[in-house]
Amino acid sequence: MVVKAQLRAKLEVTQQQATQAHTQLQELQQQKSQIQNSACNLASVVSGKFSCLLQALELRRISAQRDIEAAQTQALAPALDEEQRLRGHLEALAQYGQRVQGLLEQVDDQTFLQDLQQLSEPPGPFGPLTPLQWDEDKQLGNLKELLSLLSGLLLEEGAPATVPARAPDLVPLKAPDPEAQVPSMVCPLRKKLWQNYRNLTFDPDSANRHFSLSCQDQxxxxxxxxxxPARLGSFELWQVQCTQSFRVGHHYWEVRTSDHSVTLGVAYSELTRQKLGTNTDNIGRESCSWGLCIQADSVLARHNGDSWRLPRVSARLLGIDLDLACGCLAFYSLEPQVQLLHTFHALFTRPLYPVFWLLEGRTLTLCHQPGAKLPPAPQEAASALH
Structure with a gap:
């Protein structure tokens, strides 16, 4: 009996230790999640700042080029007058030389004397040239001042506050604050698109078995x-779709890519998930999907096996605008400025899921914007049709 009592006491101690270890494990996992979320949010803040800086730099580059061209025109204006005067002077000298040469070749003395009396005096010296004014240091000085002001965007007082170490409610990646200093020529369109912003998440059950989801499936x-192991219903293709779908309404979302060799699109639920042939993707290859393929040297818009080659653009940050009422699906490149890449027009008859393909080594992030509306629930979408 004494031995059993000792064993029970040891068992109780072991159970207490196990409970404590489970608690410590939960705390460790929570701290790990908080650090991951904080890092994602910090990356979003920095990315947003650099995005604004790149857009502002592009505008300043255009402005600086125009200033240099205007300064060049102003500096060369006197040169045009001097050049015209010099050409006139050279022409007068040439004419005088021809007349003198003609006199020297004249064999008749009487004619020579008559022509000599009519010969005017040679043109006088042209005189010193007016120095052209071109201050290269001034042009560079203005540019340096502009770059100094622009670099202040990263350190401005209006920058988002430092992310706290513990932030359980943080989202991994968000779109830049609408009030951030984005050049006015690109702000209005993107702000208009943000009116229908949707925060999306990847569906783990659809992800290919080589895909790793993180940052709360974003x-x-x-x-x-x-x-x-592959999950039931997951893609054999190198693809993943979102948990959310859209049946009615107007929706917009943004995606950040690590590099080229990715495809973004939307598809009906019947999109084939099995691998057929050698292709590792099928977005835009079937009638039930529409996609934009970002390649190293170009961009392809695809639907039902047809493709349209588009000019190469920066495609690290992309926006997708889906207006189901108008039957429009538009893709935008957002850096260094907002640029419409392609628009599909179709009669969408069933719920559409955002779907993505990515090459090995690539990463896609669904950007989140605080305060964005959630997609309508299925029952709300169904009731909206009646």
Missing amino acids: RVTHCRRSQG
């Missing part, structure tokens, strides 16, 4: 090694 990375 970031996906294509890994070389399998991340586990």
Whole structure:
């Protein structure tokens, strides 16, 4: 009996230790999640600042080029007058020389004397040239001043506050604050698009087994090694779709890519998930999907097996605008400025899921914007049709 009592006491101690270890594990996981979320949010803040800076730099580059061209025109204006005067002077000298040469070749003395009396005096010296004024240091000085002001965007007092170490409610990546200093020529369109902003998440059950989801299912990375057994209903193709779908209304979302070799699009739920042939993707290859493929040297818009080659653009930050009432699906490049890449026009008859393909080593992040509206619930979408 004494031995049993000792064993029970040891068991009780072991259970207490196990409970304590579970609690410590939960605390550790919570701290880990908080650090991951904080890092994602900090990356978003920095990315937003650099995005604004790149857009402002592009505008300043255009402005600086115009200033240099205007200064060049002003500096060369006197040169045009001097050049015209010099050409006139050279022409007068040439004419005088021809007349003198003609006199020297004259063999008749009487004619020579008559022509000599009519010969005017040679043109006088042209005189010193007016020095052209071109202050290269002044042009560079103005540019340096502009760059100094622009670099202040990263350190301005209006920058988002430092992310706290503990922030359980933080979202991984958000769109830049609408009030941030974005050049006015690109702000209005993007702000208008933000009116229908949707915060989306990837569907883990749809992800290819080589895909790793993180940041609360808002970031996906294509890994070389399998991340586990394939889930029921997941893509055999290198693809993943979102949990949310859209049946009615107007919706907009943004995606940040780590590099080219990615495809963004929307598809009906019947999009084939099995791999057929050698292709590792099928977005835009079937009638039930529409996609934009970002390649190293170009951009392709695809639907039902047809493709349209578009000019190469910066495609690190992309926007997708879906207006179901108008039957329009538009893709935008957002850096260094907002640029419409392609618009599909179709009669969408079933719920559409955002869907993505990415090459090995690539990462996609669904940007989140605080205060963005959630997609309508299925029952709300259904009732809106009646």
